[in-house]
Amino acid sequence: MTITDGTSLTDLLSARGLFLTQDEGDATGAIYLCVRDGLPGGYPIGYALPSRAGTWFAYARSRPGRIFACDQVDSGLWSPESALRSALAHARYGDVLYALEQSTGTDTTYTVKVPRSWATHLTALPGVTVRPAGPSLTSRTLRLTAPAVALLRGQPERDGCHADLAGRLWLAGVGYELRREVRGSRTEGLLD
Structure with a gap:
Protein backbone atom coordinates (compact mmCIF):
# COMPACT_ATOMS: atom_id res chain seq x y z
CA MET A 1 0.00 0.00 0.00
CA TYR A 93 -0.55 5.48 22.30
CA GLY A 94 2.49 6.96 24.02
CA ASP A 95 1.05 6.08 27.43
CA VAL A 96 1.07 2.40 26.44
CA LEU A 97 4.68 2.54 25.20
CA TYR A 98 5.73 4.58 28.26
CA ALA A 99 4.28 1.96 30.64
CA LEU A 100 5.90 -0.90 28.69
CA GLU A 101 9.30 0.81 28.80
CA GLN A 102 8.99 1.63 32.51
CA SER A 103 8.22 -2.01 33.26
CA THR A 104 11.63 -3.02 31.84
CA GLY A 105 13.39 -1.02 34.55
CA THR A 106 16.04 0.31 32.17
CA ASP A 107 18.12 3.31 33.16
CA THR A 108 19.12 4.20 29.60
CA THR A 109 19.07 7.89 28.73
CA TYR A 110 19.39 9.80 25.48
CA THR A 111 20.41 13.31 24.50
CA VAL A 112 19.19 15.46 21.65
CA LYS A 113 20.02 19.00 20.60
CA VAL A 114 16.85 20.90 19.65
CA PRO A 115 15.87 24.48 18.85
CA ARG A 116 15.33 26.51 22.01
CA SER A 117 11.70 27.11 21.01
CA TRP A 118 10.95 23.37 21.47
CA ALA A 119 12.81 22.96 24.79
CA THR A 120 9.98 24.27 27.00
CA HIS A 121 7.38 22.16 25.19
CA LEU A 122 9.45 18.98 25.53
CA THR A 123 10.49 19.47 29.16
CA ALA A 124 6.81 19.48 30.10
CA LEU A 125 6.83 15.73 29.32
CA PRO A 126 7.80 13.23 32.03
CA GLY A 127 11.44 12.11 31.81
CA VAL A 128 12.70 15.08 29.74
CA THR A 129 15.15 17.54 31.31
CA VAL A 130 17.40 20.33 30.04
CA ARG A 131 21.14 19.76 30.36
CA PRO A 132 23.19 22.68 31.68
CA ALA A 133 23.04 25.61 29.28
CA GLY A 134 25.86 26.05 26.82
CA PRO A 135 26.88 29.08 24.79
CA SER A 136 24.17 28.62 22.17
CA LEU A 137 21.27 31.06 22.15
CA THR A 138 19.36 29.11 19.50
CA SER A 139 19.47 25.50 20.75
CA ARG A 140 19.32 23.43 23.94
CA THR A 141 20.50 19.92 24.73
CA LEU A 142 17.86 17.74 26.37
CA ARG A 143 18.25 14.49 28.28
CA LEU A 144 15.45 11.94 27.80
CA THR A 145 14.84 8.73 29.68
CA ALA A 146 13.99 5.58 27.70
CA PRO A 147 10.32 5.80 28.81
CA ALA A 148 10.22 9.44 27.60
CA VAL A 149 11.48 8.36 24.17
CA ALA A 150 8.84 5.61 24.14
CA LEU A 151 6.19 8.21 25.00
CA LEU A 152 7.32 10.33 22.03
CA ARG A 153 7.12 7.30 19.71
CA GLY A 154 3.41 7.15 20.44
CA GLN A 155 2.62 10.81 19.73
CA PRO A 156 0.50 11.51 16.64
CA GLU A 157 2.43 12.92 13.68
CA ARG A 158 -0.04 15.77 13.34
CA ASP A 159 1.19 17.15 16.68
CA GLY A 160 4.50 17.89 14.95
CA CYS A 161 6.54 16.10 17.62
CA HIS A 162 7.30 12.36 17.65
CA ALA A 163 10.22 9.91 17.73
CA ASP A 164 10.86 7.06 15.30
CA LEU A 165 12.62 3.73 15.66
CA ALA A 166 15.60 4.97 13.61
CA GLY A 167 16.77 7.23 16.43
CA ARG A 168 15.33 10.56 15.35
CA LEU A 169 13.15 13.03 17.17
CA TRP A 170 10.91 14.80 14.65
CA LEU A 171 9.92 18.38 15.39
CA ALA A 172 7.77 20.19 12.80
CA GLY A 173 9.05 17.87 10.04
CA VAL A 174 12.77 18.20 10.92
CA GLY A 175 14.62 15.19 12.35
CA TYR A 176 17.11 15.52 15.22
CA GLU A 177 19.44 12.67 16.17
CA LEU A 178 18.83 10.98 19.53
CA ARG A 179 22.13 9.78 20.99
CA ARG A 180 22.33 7.13 23.67
CA GLU A 181 24.20 8.21 26.77
CA VAL A 182 26.70 5.83 28.23
CA ARG A 183 27.62 6.01 31.90
CA GLY A 184 30.13 8.84 32.35
CA SER A 185 28.14 11.32 30.13
CA ARG A 186 29.67 10.05 26.89
CA THR A 187 27.23 9.47 24.01
CA GLU A 188 27.25 6.42 21.83
CA GLY A 189 25.41 5.58 18.60
CA LEU A 190 21.78 5.92 17.73
CA LEU A 191 18.66 4.85 19.50
CA ASP A 192 17.98 1.12 19.18
Whole structure:
Protein backbone atom coordinates (compact mmCIF):
# COMPACT_ATOMS: atom_id res chain seq x y z
CA MET A 1 0.00 0.00 0.00
CA THR A 2 1.25 3.50 -0.79
CA ILE A 3 0.07 6.68 0.82
CA THR A 4 -0.57 9.70 -1.39
CA ASP A 5 2.68 11.46 -0.42
CA GLY A 6 4.67 8.52 -1.85
CA THR A 7 5.53 6.98 1.51
CA SER A 8 4.89 3.26 1.67
CA LEU A 9 2.38 2.40 4.38
CA THR A 10 4.60 -0.53 5.32
CA ASP A 11 7.59 1.80 5.78
CA LEU A 12 5.52 4.29 7.78
CA LEU A 13 4.24 1.58 10.12
CA SER A 14 7.70 0.05 10.47
CA ALA A 15 9.21 3.41 11.43
CA ARG A 16 6.62 3.72 14.21
CA GLY A 17 6.85 0.07 15.35
CA LEU A 18 3.28 -0.71 14.27
CA PHE A 19 1.61 -3.44 12.24
CA LEU A 20 -1.75 -4.22 10.62
CA THR A 21 -4.04 -7.09 11.41
CA GLN A 22 -7.47 -8.22 10.31
CA ASP A 23 -9.66 -10.59 12.30
CA GLU A 24 -10.81 -13.34 9.95
CA GLY A 25 -14.00 -13.86 11.95
CA ASP A 26 -14.87 -10.15 11.91
CA ALA A 27 -17.77 -9.59 9.50
CA THR A 28 -17.16 -5.82 9.45
CA GLY A 29 -13.94 -6.07 7.41
CA ALA A 30 -12.09 -3.77 9.80
CA ILE A 31 -8.31 -3.44 9.42
CA TYR A 32 -6.66 -2.86 12.80
CA LEU A 33 -3.59 -0.71 13.46
CA CYS A 34 -1.64 -2.25 16.36
CA VAL A 35 1.41 -1.56 18.49
CA ARG A 36 3.65 -4.45 19.54
CA ASP A 37 3.09 -4.87 23.26
CA GLY A 38 4.43 -8.38 23.68
CA LEU A 39 1.04 -10.06 23.50
CA PRO A 40 -0.30 -11.98 20.49
CA GLY A 41 -2.24 -9.64 18.24
CA GLY A 42 -0.72 -6.49 19.71
CA TYR A 43 -2.51 -3.52 21.21
CA PRO A 44 -5.07 -1.88 18.86
CA ILE A 45 -4.67 1.90 18.54
CA GLY A 46 -6.96 2.47 15.58
CA TYR A 47 -8.73 0.86 12.66
CA ALA A 48 -10.17 1.41 9.20
CA LEU A 49 -13.77 0.34 8.67
CA PRO A 50 -15.52 0.05 5.28
CA SER A 51 -18.95 1.60 4.82
CA ARG A 52 -21.86 0.30 2.76
CA ALA A 53 -21.30 3.20 0.35
CA GLY A 54 -17.82 1.94 -0.56
CA THR A 55 -15.94 4.58 1.43
CA TRP A 56 -13.95 4.12 4.62
CA PHE A 57 -14.14 5.39 8.20
CA ALA A 58 -11.05 6.00 10.36
CA TYR A 59 -11.09 5.35 14.11
CA ALA A 60 -8.23 6.09 16.51
CA ARG A 61 -7.35 5.86 20.18
CA SER A 62 -7.32 9.62 20.57
CA ARG A 63 -7.95 9.81 24.32
CA PRO A 64 -5.19 7.99 26.26
CA GLY A 65 -6.25 6.14 29.37
CA ARG A 66 -9.36 4.71 27.75
CA ILE A 67 -8.57 1.03 27.26
CA PHE A 68 -9.41 -0.19 23.73
CA ALA A 69 -11.69 2.81 23.11
CA CYS A 70 -11.40 4.44 19.69
CA ASP A 71 -13.20 7.51 18.39
CA GLN A 72 -14.18 8.19 14.79
CA VAL A 73 -11.64 10.69 13.42
CA ASP A 74 -12.50 10.72 9.70
CA SER A 75 -15.11 9.45 7.23
CA GLY A 76 -15.85 9.30 3.52
CA LEU A 77 -12.29 8.19 2.67
CA TRP A 78 -11.81 6.45 -0.67
CA SER A 79 -9.33 3.76 0.35
CA PRO A 80 -8.30 1.67 3.35
CA GLU A 81 -4.83 3.23 3.04
CA SER A 82 -6.17 6.76 3.53
CA ALA A 83 -8.31 5.60 6.46
CA LEU A 84 -5.31 3.94 8.13
CA ARG A 85 -3.18 7.02 7.52
CA SER A 86 -5.86 9.18 9.11
CA ALA A 87 -6.12 6.82 12.11
CA LEU A 88 -2.33 6.94 12.51
CA ALA A 89 -2.33 10.74 12.32
CA HIS A 90 -4.72 10.89 15.31
CA ALA A 91 -3.74 7.84 17.39
CA ARG A 92 -2.24 8.51 20.82
CA TYR A 93 -0.55 5.48 22.30
CA GLY A 94 2.49 6.96 24.02
CA ASP A 95 1.05 6.08 27.43
CA VAL A 96 1.07 2.40 26.44
CA LEU A 97 4.68 2.54 25.20
CA TYR A 98 5.73 4.58 28.26
CA ALA A 99 4.28 1.96 30.64
CA LEU A 100 5.90 -0.90 28.69
CA GLU A 101 9.30 0.81 28.80
CA GLN A 102 8.99 1.63 32.51
CA SER A 103 8.22 -2.01 33.26
CA THR A 104 11.63 -3.02 31.84
CA GLY A 105 13.39 -1.02 34.55
CA THR A 106 16.04 0.31 32.17
CA ASP A 107 18.12 3.31 33.16
CA THR A 108 19.12 4.20 29.60
CA THR A 109 19.07 7.89 28.73
CA TYR A 110 19.39 9.80 25.48
CA THR A 111 20.41 13.31 24.50
CA VAL A 112 19.19 15.46 21.65
CA LYS A 113 20.02 19.00 20.60
CA VAL A 114 16.85 20.90 19.65
CA PRO A 115 15.87 24.48 18.85
CA ARG A 116 15.33 26.51 22.01
CA SER A 117 11.70 27.11 21.01
CA TRP A 118 10.95 23.37 21.47
CA ALA A 119 12.81 22.96 24.79
CA THR A 120 9.98 24.27 27.00
CA HIS A 121 7.38 22.16 25.19
CA LEU A 122 9.45 18.98 25.53
CA THR A 123 10.49 19.47 29.16
CA ALA A 124 6.81 19.48 30.10
CA LEU A 125 6.83 15.73 29.32
CA PRO A 126 7.80 13.23 32.03
CA GLY A 127 11.44 12.11 31.81
CA VAL A 128 12.70 15.08 29.74
CA THR A 129 15.15 17.54 31.31
CA VAL A 130 17.40 20.33 30.04
CA ARG A 131 21.14 19.76 30.36
CA PRO A 132 23.19 22.68 31.68
CA ALA A 133 23.04 25.61 29.28
CA GLY A 134 25.86 26.05 26.82
CA PRO A 135 26.88 29.08 24.79
CA SER A 136 24.17 28.62 22.17
CA LEU A 137 21.27 31.06 22.15
CA THR A 138 19.36 29.11 19.50
CA SER A 139 19.47 25.50 20.75
CA ARG A 140 19.32 23.43 23.94
CA THR A 141 20.50 19.92 24.73
CA LEU A 142 17.86 17.74 26.37
CA ARG A 143 18.25 14.49 28.28
CA LEU A 144 15.45 11.94 27.80
CA THR A 145 14.84 8.73 29.68
CA ALA A 146 13.99 5.58 27.70
CA PRO A 147 10.32 5.80 28.81
CA ALA A 148 10.22 9.44 27.60
CA VAL A 149 11.48 8.36 24.17
CA ALA A 150 8.84 5.61 24.14
CA LEU A 151 6.19 8.21 25.00
CA LEU A 152 7.32 10.33 22.03
CA ARG A 153 7.12 7.30 19.71
CA GLY A 154 3.41 7.15 20.44
CA GLN A 155 2.62 10.81 19.73
CA PRO A 156 0.50 11.51 16.64
CA GLU A 157 2.43 12.92 13.68
CA ARG A 158 -0.04 15.77 13.34
CA ASP A 159 1.19 17.15 16.68
CA GLY A 160 4.50 17.89 14.95
CA CYS A 161 6.54 16.10 17.62
CA HIS A 162 7.30 12.36 17.65
CA ALA A 163 10.22 9.91 17.73
CA ASP A 164 10.86 7.06 15.30
CA LEU A 165 12.62 3.73 15.66
CA ALA A 166 15.60 4.97 13.61
CA GLY A 167 16.77 7.23 16.43
CA ARG A 168 15.33 10.56 15.35
CA LEU A 169 13.15 13.03 17.17
CA TRP A 170 10.91 14.80 14.65
CA LEU A 171 9.92 18.38 15.39
CA ALA A 172 7.77 20.19 12.80
CA GLY A 173 9.05 17.87 10.04
CA VAL A 174 12.77 18.20 10.92
CA GLY A 175 14.62 15.19 12.35
CA TYR A 176 17.11 15.52 15.22
CA GLU A 177 19.44 12.67 16.17
CA LEU A 178 18.83 10.98 19.53
CA ARG A 179 22.13 9.78 20.99
CA ARG A 180 22.33 7.13 23.67
CA GLU A 181 24.20 8.21 26.77
CA VAL A 182 26.70 5.83 28.23
CA ARG A 183 27.62 6.01 31.90
CA GLY A 184 30.13 8.84 32.35
CA SER A 185 28.14 11.32 30.13
CA ARG A 186 29.67 10.05 26.89
CA THR A 187 27.23 9.47 24.01
CA GLU A 188 27.25 6.42 21.83
CA GLY A 189 25.41 5.58 18.60
CA LEU A 190 21.78 5.92 17.73
CA LEU A 191 18.66 4.85 19.50
CA ASP A 192 17.98 1.12 19.18
